[in-house]
Amino acid sequence: MYHPRELYPSLGTGYRLGPPQPGGDSSFPPVLAEGYRYPDLDTPKLDCFLSGIEAGPRTLAAAPPLPLLPPTLGTEPAPPAAEALHSLPGVSLSLENQELWKEFSAVGTEMIITKAGRRMFPACRVSVTGLDPEARYLFLLDVVPVDGARYRWQGRRWEPSGKAEPRLPDRVYIHPDSPATGAHWMRQPVSFHRVKLTNSTLDPHGHLILHSMHKYQPRIHLVRAAQLCSQHWGGVASFRFPETTFISVTAYQNPRITQLKIAANPFAKGFRENGRNSPSVSPDTPGGPCDSTLGGDMRESDPEQASAPQEAVPAPAPPCGGPSAEAYLLHPAAFHGAPNHLPTRNPTFPEAPDSGRPAPYSAAFLELQPGPGGSGYPAAPPGASFAPHFLQGGPFPLPYPGPGGYLDVGSKPMY
DNA sequence: TCGGCTTACACGTTTGAAACGA
DNA sequence: ATCGTTTCAAACGTGTAAGCCG
Numbered sequence: 059m060y061h062p063r064e065l066y067p068s069l070g071t072g073y074r075l076g077p078p079q080p081g082g083d084s085s086f087p088p089v090l091a092e093g094y095r096y097p098d099l100d101t102p103k104l105d106c107f108l109s110g111i112e113a114g115p116r117t118l119a120a121a122p123p124l125p126l127l128p129p130t131l132g133t134e135p136a137p138p139a140a141e142a143l144h145s146l147p148g149v150s151l152s153l154e155n156q157e158l159w160k161e162f163s164a165v166g167t168e169m170i171i172t173k174a175g176r177r178m179f180p181a182c183r184v185s186v187t188g189l190d191p192e193a194r195y196l197f198l199l200d201v202v203p204v205d206g207a208r209y210r211w212q213g214r215r216w217e218p219s220g221k222a223e224p225r226l227p228d229r230v231y232i233h234p235d236s237p238a239t240g241a242h243w244m245r246q247p248v249s250f251h252r253v254k255l256t257n258s259t260l261d262p263h264g265h266l267i268l269h270s271m272h273k274y275q276p277r278i279h280l281v282r283a284a285q286l287c288s289q290h291w292g293g294v295a296s297f298r299f300p301e302t303t304f305i306s307v308t309a310y311q312n313p314r315i316t317q318l319k320i321a322a323n324p325f326a327k328g329f330r331e332n333g334r335n336s337p338s339v340s341p342d343t344p345g346g347p348c349d350s351t352l353g354g355d356m357r358e359s360d361p362e363q364a365s366a367p368q369e370a371v372p373a374p375a376p377p378c379g380g381p382s383a384e385a386y387l388l389h390p391a392a393f394h395g396a397p398n399h400l401p402t403r404n405p406t407f408p409e410a411p412d413s414g415r416p417a418p419y420s421a422a423f424l425e426l427q428p429g430p431g432g433s434g435y436p437a438a439p440p441g442a443s444f445a446p447h448f449l450q451g452g453p454f455p456l457p458y459p460g461p462g463g464y465l466d467v468g469s470k471p472m473y
Numbered sequence: 474t475c476g477g478c479t480t481a482c483a484c485g486t487t488t489g490a491a492a493c494g495a
Numbered sequence: 496a497t498c499g500t501t502t503c504a505a506a507c508g509t510g511t512a513a514g515c516c517g
Contacts, residue, residue, distance in 0.1 A: 170510085173479075177508070210476085257478085270477075308478050309511095316510075325508040328484035 146280060146295040148188035154247045155183045158322060159301040165314045166216055167304035169274075171257040175265040179323050181251030182276050182302060189240030190282075193292060197233035197243065198279040199250045201266050204303055209271050211311035223269040226259060230279075231266060237283060250278070257308065268306040275303050 153159060158180045159167075170176045182199060189195060203225060210219035231253045235242065256265040268274055275298055282292035310316045320326045 179509090320510070323509065325486060326484090326510060327486075329510055 146188070146282060146293040149186065149280060149295050150188055151184050151186050151278065151280075151295075151297040153183070153299045153302070154185055155180055156299070156301065159299070161322075162315065162318055163301040163303065165318060166312055167302075168307045168310055168312060168315045169255055169268075169304045170310065171255045171268050171270060171306045171308060173256060173258045173261075175254035175256045175261070175263060177251060178253050178255060178276075178304075179251075179319060181249055181253065182278060182299075183247050183249045183251070184278060184297070185247045186243050186280065189244055189280075191239060191241035191244070193240050193282055194237040194284050195240060195243055196236040196279075196281040196283055197248055197250075198236075198281065199231045199233070199253055199276060200228060200279070201255070201268060201274045201276050202228075204273040204275045207273070208269075209273060209305055216305055216311075219271075222272055226267045226269065229264060229266050250276075255306065257306070270306050270308050273303060273305050275300075 162180060169178055203222060206222045207218035208220045208222050209216045231250065233248060233250065234252070235248075254263070254265040255268050256263075257268060257270050258265075259267055261267055277296055277298045279294065279296045281294050310319070320329045
C-alpha cells in the first residue's frame with residue numbers, strides 16, 4: 059500500500075489523528091490511546107487554516123473565516139466562539155433506516171472498500187425537519203475515524219491490533235440535490251447511497267478515502283447557503299448516528315455480516331438461496347428518497363440546474379451573515395473539532411422504541427450567533443466552472459465540485 | 474506461512490433509450 | 496404531435512474465489 063507520508067510529503071508527520079472518543083469504544087485499550095497521541099501535536103495545528111481569520115465575511119479569493127477550535131483534544135470543549143456563526147435551531151435529523159443499521163451494528167458493521175470505490179451498504183438515509191422551507195441548504199456527508207486503532211478480526215470479534223495508519227485527507231460528499239430548499243429536503247428522505255469508499259490514496263474520482271481495518275463514523279452536515287460557492291451562509295448543523303459506525307475492510311471478515319448484506323442488498327440477490335435467505339432483514343432499496351437519481355447525472359455538470367427540479371422558481375438567497383458556506387465545505391471538521399461537539403439527543407424527542415420511528419437528534423450542538431450585518435453581503439459569484447467531481451484542496455480561489463461530487467477539504471485534518 | 478489486497482467472474486438490479494399504442 | 500407504457504440492452508453494483516504480495 060501507499061504510505062500517506064510518501065504521497066503527501068508536504069504533510070510531514072503532521073497528520074493529526076483523532077484520539078479515542080470518550081465512551082466511544084470500550085474495547086479500545088487506554089495504552090493504545092495514549093500511544094496514539096503525537097507528542098508534538100498536543101495542540102491542534104491551526105495556523106495553516108486559521109491564519110486568515112477575520113470577523114467579517116471574505117471574498118472567494120480570501121481565506122475563509124473559521125471559528126476557533128477547542129484548545130486541546132480530549133478535554134472539555136471550549137465554549138462557543140464569541141464570533142461564531144449561525145446555528146440551525148430547531149433542525150433535527152432522523153435516520154430513516156435505523157433498524158437496518160442496528161441489525162448490522164449488532165453484528166459489527168463492515169464496509170468493503172476497493173480501489174475503484176464501493177458503495178456503502180446500508181446507506182445513510184435521513185429525514186430532516188425544522189428547516190426554513192424557503193431557504194436553501196447543502197447536504198454533506200463525510201467519514202471520520204472513530205479512534206486511533208487498527209483492528210483485526212480474531213475469528214469471533216474485532217479487536218484492536220495496533221495503532222491506526224496516519225489519517226488521510228478529508229473528503230466530503232456533496233449530496234447531488236445541493237443546494238435545494240428546505241421544502242425540498244423535508245419533502246422526502248435524503249439518501250446518500252451513492253457515496254463510495256475507496257482505499258486508494260491516489261483515487262482520482264474523489265471517493266471518500268479510508269484505511270482498511272479501521273473504524274469509522276459517517277457524519278452528515280447541513281449548511282444553509284444559497285449556492286455551493288456562496289460566500290455567506292445562515293448556519294450549520296452536523297449529525298452522527300452511533301449505529302452507523304463501521305470497520306472498513308477489503309474483504310468481509312465476519313460471515314454474519316456477509317449474510318446480512320446478501321439478505322438486505324438487492325444487488326446481492328444473486329447470492330441468496332431460494333431467492334431469500336433472511337426474511338428478517340428489511341431491504342434498503344435506494345428508490346424513493348430525495349436523491350440524485352431523481353435528476354440523473356446530467357445535473358452534475360450544471361450547478362445552475364442542480365437545484366431541486368420541483369422548484370419552479372428558485373427561492374431567493376436568504377439573508378444571512380457570518381462565515382461562508384465555502385469555509386464549511388473546505389473544512390467541515392474545523393467547525394466541529396472534538397467529538398464532544400457532536401450532537402446530543404434532543405430531550406424533546408425521547409426515545410420511543412415502540413413508535414417505530416427513529417429518535418431525532420438535535421442540531422443544537424453548535425450554539426452560534428449571527429455574524430455582523432446579517433445581510434447585505436455581496437452576491438455570490440455564479441456557480442460556473444464547476445469541476446464535475448472533486449478537486450484537490452489548495453490555495454484560493456478554488457473551483458467547486460458539482461452536486462453529487464466530492465470535495466477534497468485539505469490534507470491536514472483538524473482533529 | 475499468513476494476513477491482507479487485487480482481480481476476474483457470474484448474477485442481479487438499475488437506468489435510459491427506443492419502440493409501440495392510445 | 497403528444498403522452499404514457501413496455502421492452503431491451505448496456506452499465507452498474509454485488510459477493511466469491513483464486514491468486515498475488517509483502
